[in-house]
Amino acid sequence: GAVVSQHPSRVICKSGTSVKIECRSLDFQATTMFWYRQFPKQSLMLMATSNEGSKATYEQGVEKDKFLINHASLTLSTLTVTSAHPEDSSFYICSARDSNGGRGETQYFGPGTRLLVL
Amino acid sequence: QKEVEQNSGPLSVPEGAIASLNCTYSDRGSQSFFWYRQYSGKSPELIMFIYSNGDKEDGRFTAQLNKASQYVSLLIRDSQPSDSATYLCAGDNQAGTALIFGKGTTLSVSS
Secondary structure: OOOEEEEOOEEEEOOOOOEEEEEEEOOOOOOEEEEEEEOOOOOOEEEEEEEOOOOOEEOOOOOOOOEEEEEEEOOEEEEEEOOOOHHHOEEEEEEEEOOOOOOOOOEEEOOOEEEEEO | OOOEEEOOOOEEEEOOOOEEEEEEEOOOOOOOEEEEEEOOOOOOEEEEEEOOOEEEEEOOEEEEEEOOOOEEEEEEOOOOHHHOEEEEEEEEOOOOOOEEEOOOEEEEEEO
16 A cells, blocks of 8 residues: 655654654655644644645645645655644644545555654 | 534444444535544554445445435444544545545444
């Protein structure tokens, strides 16, 4: 099956710093990747859709200047949490769809990045 | 707003029983449906997908789709404690470019 990796798996940072999370599709190309956030015991929340070569599409209520997304290639999308604060502490998960897949192509999830802001 | 609805649970079943997880969707344009399993602290992993009306079986899992009723279900036969997790139902959007996820149903299988 398709593999999506994320790095780092876990990060602890001080309040006010910026954190970059990478999402890579290892054995397929992904025109579109998705970034989710999940707080403990809550459901997945879609933050934004990352489009290769163009601007990301953000969900309502998600600050685009705080959560910077760059999708520079067909296998890499990055999410940068700028000036992180303790309330940004969460589990961030990316997913990707195979660009060559037709309608109904599966979304594969990365293993997630656990962010703790002190 | 197009939605996928699931009962949050928890759904509790004894070991060896059949667990039945249900999902409804509002977008009649959805054509493909997916079931993911998410263990606590982990990211979701795909269990099954289904495109056509009827049943699709894979080992202990059976997905059922009824497009007329806009209803998707997942049956888990011979439930095991290791099946205890949150199960996410998803349907594709009308353009077929992204999945719309339900909030998930928590399943607890007791030994």
